[in-house]
Amino acid sequence: xxxxxxxxxxxxxxxxARSVLLAMLLILTSLFYCLSGYSESAGRRAPAPxxxxxxxxxxxxxxxxxxxxxLPQAIIIGVKKGGTRALLEFLRVHPDVRAAGxxxxxFDRFYERGLDWYRSLMPRTLEGQITMEKTPSYFVTRExxxxxxxxNRLTKLIVVVRDPVTxxxxxxxxxxxxxxxxxxxxxLAFKNITTGLxxxxxxxxxxxxxxxxxxxxxxxxxxxxxxxxxxxRLVADPAGEMGRVQDFLGLKRxxxxxxxxxxxxxxxxxxxxxxxSSRPRCLGKSKGRTHxxxxxxxxxxxxxxxxxxxxxxxxxxxxNFGWD
Ligand SMILES: Nc1ncnc2c1ncn2[C@@H]1O[C@H](COP(=O)(O)OS(=O)(=O)O)[C@@H](OP(=O)(O)O)[C@H]1O
Numbered sequence: 001x002x003x004x005x006x007x008x009x010x011x012x013x014x015x016x017a018r019s020v021l022l023a024m025l026l027i028l029t030s031l032f033y034c035l036s037g038y039s040e041s042a043g044r045r046a047p048a049p050x051x052x053x054x055x056x057x058x059x060x061x062x063x064x065x066x067x068x069x070x071l072p073q074a075i076i077i078g079v080k081k082g083g084t085r086a087l088l089e090f091l092r093v094h095p096d097v098r099a100a101g102x103x104x105x106x107f108d109r110f111y112e113r114g115l116d117w118y119r120s121l122m123p124r125t126l127e128g129q130i131t132m133e134k135t136p137s138y139f140v141t142r143e144x145x146x147x148x149x150x151x152n153r154l155t156k157l158i159v160v161v162r163d164p165v166t167x168x169x170x171x172x173x174x175x176x177x178x179x180x181x182x183x184x185x186x187x188l189a190f191k192n193i194t195t196g197l198x199x200x201x202x203x204x205x206x207x208x209x210x211x212x213x214x215x216x217x218x219x220x221x222x223x224x225x226x227x228x229x230x231x232x233r234l235v236a237d238p239a240g241e242m243g244r245v246q247d248f249l250g251l252k253r254x255x256x257x258x259x260x261x262x263x264x265x266x267x268x269x270x271x272x273x274x275x276x277s278s279r280p281r282c283l284g285k286s287k288g289r290t291h292x293x294x295x296x297x298x299x300x301x302x303x304x305x306x307x308x309x310x311x312x313x314x315x316x317x318x319x320n321f322g323w324d
Contacts, residue, residue, distance in 0.1 A: 067124030071115060072100075072131045074156035074249055075148065077217075078139025080207055081170040082160035083231040085287055086268075088134045090242055092275040094254050098123045099132040106133075107148055108141040115151060130249060136160075140206070140213050145220040156249060157221060161313075162231030163323040164208025164306045165299060169291045171204040177289070186298045196301045205302075211312035218316075228317050238269045 076084050091097045104110070106118040122131050138144040139159055148155050162170075169185060176182045189205055191197040200206055207213075217226070227248040234241045239257035246253050263270040263282050270282035307324055314320045 065124060067126045067129075069119050069122045070125055070131045071119050071151060072122065072133050072155070073152070074130060074132050074158065075138065076132070076134035076136070076158045076160065077144070077148075078136045078159045078213070079161055079167065079210070080136040080140075081167050081174065082136065082162045083229075083234045084134045084136045084160050086234055086238075086283055087158070087160050087229060087245070088132070089271065089274065089283065090238060090255060090259075091132065091245065093259055093271060093273070094246065094251055096129045096251055096254075097132060097249075098125045098129050099134070103135040103137075104133050105135050105137065107144040108135065108137050111143070111147050118151075130251070139217070142216060145217045149220040153221070155221075155225070157217070157226045158229060158245065158248070159214075159226060160229040160231050160234065161210055161321060163321075164210065164310070165302050165323075166291075167208050167231075168204040168302070169294060170289070171207065173289050173291050174286070175204075176292075177286075185292065185294050189298065189302060193298075198302070198305045205305075208306060209309045211309045211316060214313065214316055223317070226317075228319055230321055232321070235268060 076088060078084070088099055092099055100121050100123065104118065104121050106113070106121075110117070122133070125131050138148070148157070168189065172182075172185045172188065182188075186193055188202050189199060191199045198205060200209070227245060229241055229245060238260050239255070242255045243253055246255060259272055260269045261272055261280065262268075266282045266288055268282060268288050270280060272280050274281045303324070310321070310323050
């Protein structure tokens with residue numbers, strides 16, 4: 001069959017030629033849709049099926065590093081000299097915890113700098129990791145609960161508490177390290193040593209009135225939002241206390257007794273493998289200082305002073321810390 005004849009057959013609409021043409025058209029059309037559909041899904045995110053959230057954007061930051069900085073979901077708010085550094089360092093061993101290393105003091109000193117500034121201090125986190133920070137002065141700062149509430153009323157709050165008498169001596173020991181000429185502990189703790197009148201305006205004494213500070217926080221947060229960690233048990237049984245903390249934070253119990261050993265020289269539990277290191281490490285020299293000897297009658301008077309506040313604190317928290 002010659003070219004002319006073929007052409008005339010096609011143009012004349014011969015049935016065989018028509019079906020061949022139709023088949024070719026169909027193939028071409030489906031090929032076109034296939035190709036255009038492919039390029040669409042490669043270039044754009046497919047819409048989420050009804051009722052399901054759209055695929056979250058990848059947590060890649062502008063500079064290409066992984067994760068995003070988030071505001072903390074949990075904060076160690078106190079207390080100063082309670083064992084807050086130990087707790088944070090123990091938590092950082094957990095792969096799902098990322099924490100700001102230094103105390104940020106956002107809610108007590110730098111609140112006017114705003115939440116974006118605060119967020120910028122946080123480490124990057126991946127999906128499923130929680131962001132934390134510790135600033136022990138929050139617990140005794142009047143405005144702190146209101147500020148934390150304004151950020152997120154569901155923030156989890158951890159308070160490491162320690163016998164207020166030992167805590168006061170620890171606080172004093174730290175101040176004396178920085179100012180060697182400081183008067184004696186009893187000189188500062190008592191308005192009048194003979195009458196035994198306590199100077200509650202001295203911060204080392206004031207911080208230990210836990211019931212009073214907790215009262216201020218309870219104006220904003222229910223008790224269920226708090227976890228009270230015993231500073232004494234954190235030393236005597238770090239793994240046990242860490243179990244409670246991980247449960248409270250909704251974390252798998254990853255940090256266990258396998259992570260700790262008791263360092264006889266330091267007199268404290270230390271980490272076998274701290275975050276980012278494969279070598280054992282204890283906390284620095286500023287943690288676990290030798291305390292000065294305080295006269296027994298001064299200690300006794302101070303214990304008497306704290307007793308009713310401690311009992312109130314046990315009642316408020318439903319926990320007996322055994323300080324009396
Ligand atoms: N594992 C371990 N290693 C060393 N120290 C430990 C540990 N666990 C708790 N502690 C106690 O922590 C006390 C210091 O508390 P903080 O970290 O809250 O102090 S601070 O407020 O941040 O300055 C610190 O107080 P001092 O003993 O008075 O120095 C320690 O008693």
